[in-house]
Amino acid sequence: MKRKFNPHTLPSWLKTVRGLAGQFIIPFCVFQGIRTLLLPTAFDILFLGILILIAFAFRMELI
Template sequence: MRRKYNPYGLPPWLRTIRGACSQFIIPFCCFQGIRVIIFPTTFDVLFLAILILIAVALRFEWL
């Protein structure tokens, strides 16, 4: 059986990095979404998809 995820079990420096990433990921997604609308390239679309997946993972505490 899988153990329940506890973010307080992480080292303090990793919790700080995780908190900072969760604050900055949404503005980066918005900026990248605007960039994809204006200049759509394959790399930009894939990068936006990765950013969205990271934002969802941070929101639902999968990371």
């Protein structure tokens, strides 16, 4: 049986880390997007995709 995720039961330090990550993910996406436009490599494109997925998950409150 799988338990439902409840962000209120997390330790306080983990809530702080989660909040900081939510604040910094969009600037990282913008920086990585500009870097990918200037010097695109396979790693940059993959990394940008992962950052966008993480930002989407924070926005939809899945993480």
